[in-house]
Amino acid sequence: MEYTVNKLARMSGVSGRTLRYYDQIGLLKPARINSSGYRIYGQKEVDLLQQILFYRELDVSLEDIMEIIHQPNFDSSQALQQHYEKLKEKRSRLDKIMATVEKTIASIEGGIIMQDQEKFEGFKEQLIEDNEQEFGKEIREKYGEKKVEESNAKLRGMSQEDYNALTKLGEEIMELLVKAYKTGDPHSAEAQELAAKHKEWLMYSWSTYSKEAHAGLAEMYVADERFTAFYDKAIKGGTKFLRDSIMIYLGLE
Amino acid sequence: MEYTVNKLARMSGVSGRTLRYYDQIGLLKPARINSSGYRIYGQKEVDLLQQILFYRELDVSLEDIMEIIHQPNFDSSQALQQHYEKLKEKRSRLDKIMATVEKTIASIEGGIIMQDQEKFEGFKEQLIEDNEQEFGKEIREKYGEKKVEESNAKLRGMSQEDYNALTKLGEEIMELLVKAYKTGDPHSAEAQELAAKHKEWLMYSWSTYSKEAHAGLAEMYVADERFTAFYDKAIKGGTKFLRDSIMIYLGLE
DNA sequence: CATAAACCTTTACGCAACGTCAAGGTCAAG
DNA sequence: CTTGACCTTGACGTTGCGTAAAGGTTTATG
Known part of the structure; x- marks a missing residue:
């Protein structure tokens, strides 16, 4: 299948101007130019454009995208x-x-x-x-604004004190995660304290606690991107470290 | 105290060019111009600059800053x-x-x-x-067609099929949640199918499954805003409905 | 088959908020 | 008096296009 600028443009969601600009700066050249000077794009160009748009969406500059897609050995x-x-x-x-x-x-x-x-x-x-x-x-x-959150918490049946403690605990866990992670060892005292605090934290929201459930949740953390993103925000690789620490804490694995 | 451009610039941390630009666009005019054409700023301008920089730091456009600081009744x-x-x-x-x-x-x-x-x-x-x-x-x-890349996927432990299935299941769950929610009854066939699918989904990432863990997770969904936001995105109140459905499915409560 | 509508081309200015020369005048110090 | 630091006004560059303008090409319709 072959496309003219605006056809490709409509397809990919960018403007025709954008495609001409990409041609101009050498980021995406059309497959060929027909006898009337029209730009004609082919399948290869469609694929390339996808790549480009992907990186662009990641906020990478066009210059950097150029390197990424044009250099085969680029890291x-x-x-x-x-x-x-x-x-x-x-x-x-x-x-x-x-x-x-x-x-x-x-x-x-x-x-x-x-x-x-x-x-x-x-x-x-x-x-x-x-x-x-x-x-x-x-x-x-x-x-x-915390008041709002606080009152929400109450509505959920949690006392003010509980809420404060829970919030504080959550912060402590994050700090501890960073500190424990730096030991590099999920067996370390810090890591085990982390796991213990995590259990404590869990028990605020769980009506029943069990090792199995705790372990399952830890696995979940690693498998679920929402959690991975959350804990890795504190420190990269933190989610996995947390899981390992919990596993050891629970005497599993 | 009076300052020339660069003195004020050094004091406030901006460049001389910036001050000239602000003069040019009428955002911050110097108190006066001396006989040699030098810009001379006074105390009032220092204060104004601070206001400007304050809002600028908040990422407000210079145009908006202009309104904010030049209009007395501006909201x-x-x-x-x-x-x-x-x-x-x-x-x-x-x-x-x-x-x-x-x-x-x-x-x-x-x-x-x-x-x-x-x-x-x-x-x-x-x-x-x-x-x-x-x-x-x-x-x-x-x-x-890219089989090479596919084989790489296996390295991670999860097969391509598993991955696809997992993704598909996740989507199905979301769809089912919306459909089941509309019945209004967590006992309904749809809601129970939802819970069953949710279990299926869980078992992809959990090494061990238990009712307790599943129930605990369901509670977690409601208590944890990240999950609430996620499932309520499909339909408002969906998280609670999911939990209720799961609880009934598990024969609890 | 003529003509209008739709689509294509290149050229070029505009945007935000300055950075960065360039060419030249001014001021304080040695 | 000269040197160097500091001031001035242009004016172009940056990023990733948007938006005409002026004009050629293709397609659809009467």
Whole structure:
């Protein structure tokens, strides 16, 4: 099957302009040009475009995509790894920004006057974090969004204290995961403490606890991408490490 | 105190060019221009710059900042609220991208084949309906031929068939959930089929299966927002319905 | 078969928020 | 008085296209 620009464009969801641009920069040349100067794309180009769009969707620059798809021996794994790190930074920056925006909204609505200095401190990377905690605490106390979460928790039949403990435990688990992971050994004291805390955490939401269920859940963590993404966010490979630690803790395997 | 461009620049951490640009677009004019044409900034401008940088750090466009700081009656709270929503979308997109990058890295390193469907899931939404299916078929045909890659998949422990079956089962469960939910009754045949399929699905990733573990997981679904979000995406209230169905299926409660 | 509608081409400016020369004037110090 | 640091105004480059504009080609229809 052969396609002209706009046919391919409609098919792939990009614009005709985009295809011409890709031709121009040498990213995707048509299979041939017909007698009237029309660009004609074939099956090979369709496949290539898919690849391109795939990487583009991952936020890789066209220049980098060029390397990835045109160089056969290119180490795309490493390239993606680097790209991943960049994305992580981007997200953590986004998170900080969002926190500050939240606080700003709260301060406006709550009628709290933000001192100019405080505002200025906001964009001095390091200060922002210190400030965030103190400042954020005040706000949260008065108009906190956590209240919503808290009340939701109550509705679910959980006491305020339980909720606090659960939240804290969750944070501790994340911290411990990072620390334990660094020992590299799921038999280590840290890893076993991690597993124990994880059990503790589980028992808040499970009506009945059993080793089997715990082990099953640990396996689930590794198999289910939602969990893998969650625990690997703290540290890469953390999910598997957590599972191993739990298995040893439970005396299995 | 008075400052020239670069003095102010150094103080605030921006470049001289940035200040000239802000002057150019009317965002921040110097207090005055001296006899030699130098820009001279005063205290008022320092304060304004701080405001500007504050909002800039929040990723607000210069155009919007202009409105925020130049219009006294501007509803900055609402503006920030809107901005916050944008940031949220941005982050959720980032999260998706990161998950896919992770998967891609894993697939390269582990030799797992990512299904084309998976790869295209991200921008599938943009595809025009009519062409989507035909196009998808082409892709599937092409990758069906790649036996080399298929054999790599086995390295990971899960066969291609298993993987396909698992994926398909997951989709079926989602469909069934919607259908069963509409009966309104977790005792209904549909709901019980749903629970059965869910067990089947579980057994792909669990080495040992037990009623307790299954029940525990079902509870977990409701308690854990990640799961709630996931199953409620198919249909609101779906998570609870799934749990109820499973409980009945298991003869509990 | 003529003509309009639809589709193709290249050229080129526009966008956001500056970075980065370039060419040249100004000021403080040695 | 010269040197070097600092200031000025252009003006082009960046990224990935969107959006005309001006004009040639193909297809459908009356």
